[in-house]
Amino acid sequence: MPPPPPPSDRLFVLVHRRPLWNRPLKRFATCSIMVLSRLSQLGARILRESRLGQISTIQRDLKTGPCSPFLCPMGKFSFSNTASGQTTEGDGKDKETISVTFLNKDGEEKVIEVPVGMSMLEAAHENDIELEGACEGSLACSTCHVIVMDVNYYNKLEDPTDEENDMLDLAFGLTETSRLGCQIVAKPELDGIRLALPAATRNFAVDGFVPKPH
Numbered sequence: 001m002p003p004p005p006p007p008s009d010r011l012f013v014l015v016h017r018r019p020l021w022n023r024p025l026k027r028f029a030t031c032s033i034m035v036l037s038r039l040s041q042l043g044a045r046i047l048r049e050s051r052l053g054q055i056s057t058i059q060r061d062l063k064t065g066p067c068s069p070f071l072c073p074m075g076k077f078s079f080s081n082t083a084s085g086q087t088t089e090g091d092g093k094d095k096e097t098i099s100v101t102f103l104n105k106d107g108e109e110k111v112i113e114v115p116v117g118m119s120m121l122e123a124a125h126e127n128d129i130e131l132e133g134a135c136e137g138s139l140a141c142s143t144c145h146v147i148v149m150d151v152n153y154y155n156k157l158e159d160p161t162d163e164e165n166d167m168l169d170l171a172f173g174l175t176e177t178s179r180l181g182c183q184i185v186a187k188p189e190l191d192g193i194r195l196a197l198p199a200a201t202r203n204f205a206v207d208g209f210v211p212k213p214h
Contacts, residue, residue, distance in 0.1 A: 097114055099112075099191055100114045102196075103149070110127070112127045116187055117185060121181040124144075124181060139164060141167060141170075142170045142171035142201070143201045145172070145173075145178060146179060146195040146196065147178055148177040148178075148195060156189050156190060167180060173199060181195070
């Protein structure tokens with residue numbers, strides 16, 4: 001039976017046996033980390049390029065494809081703020097202005113365009129029509145008295161208030177279709193209304209009213 005190896009030889013064998021199984025494991029772990037890192041970089045690159053491709057496709061479609069009302073630039077639409085009686089785009093019923101004819105004391109007619117929401121007194125002043133309005137529309141006089149020439153249009157007006165009726169009782173040449181110009185407000189159904197100015201007005205205010213300076 002051979003004698004056992006000396007202690008130094010046994011130690012040498014143990015030292016050289018440990019790397020034989022440990023070294024491949026370390027290499028495998030290192031390679032796995034490198035592969036995962038490369039895959040992560042490759043995936044991020046693919047995702048980034050796909051997003052850029054989608055954005056380019058969307059931009060190209062916006063330039064060449066049919067225009068959506070939500071994606072088109074504002075230049076595709078035209079807007080007008082002039083009082084010319086044109087209808088608003090997308091709504092053909094509501095007019096921006098209505099046509100109003102004033103008949104003065106001499107029988108001369110003047111046709112004007114009145115924005116919806118403006119009173120006949122304001123419209124007359126803006127178009128140099130002699131409709132006085134001494135109280136500036138505060139229902140304290142009757143100097144903006146007008147006569148609605150068509151009863152059909154008169155029936156489209158809102159009923160006069162008690163304050164307006166009190167002032168109309170003081171008006172010169174009162175008729176069944178008399179109203180105060182400050183209380184007639186332009187609305188689409190009044191398009192084409194004709195208003196006559198009375199031959200005279202009673203130019204005084206009640207209750208000590210003093211108009212404010214402009």
